[in-house]
Amino acid sequence: MKKWLIGCCVVLLIGVAVFFVYKNYERHQTPTAVHVEGMDYALTDEPADLEKIGKSASKVQKVVDRYELPKRNLESNFLKKGTELYFEKKQSEPLTSNDRL
Numbered sequence: 520m521k522k523w524l525i526g527c528c529v530v531l532l533i534g535v536a537v538f539f540v541y542k543n544y545e546r547h548q549t550p551t552a553v554h555v556e557g558m559d560y561a562l563t564d565e566p567a568d569l570e571k572i573g574k575s576a577s578k579v580q581k582v583v584d585r586y587e588l589p590k591r592n593l594e595s596n597f598l599k600k601g602t603e604l605y606f607e608k609k610q611s612e613p614l615t616s617n618d619r620l
Contacts, residue, residue, distance in 0.1 A: 553593075576606045579601060584596065
């Protein structure tokens with residue numbers, strides 16, 4: 520009887536551990552993004568062409584938790600508050616500009 524009870528406890532503990540490991544893994548799969556006018560823009564390592572950058576669109580107004588997707592306008596989960604966002608010259612879609620320029 521004791522072995523059966525210990526076995527059940529071990530199986531239960533392993534199940535709980537697997538659940539929390541999966542949730543932690545899933546949480547870290549959240550992309551870096553900025554939300555502007557109903558659209559989410561993801562960070563890429565592709566450098567921006569300086570000739571294509573137009574006027575300033577706005578600035579990031581709020582930073583949310585890194586593992587949460589931004590839901591409101593001008594929120595980001597990776598850009599610092601106050602980071603400038605720019606329009607591309609020939610389009611009306613914003614082009615995000617990190618401090619790499």
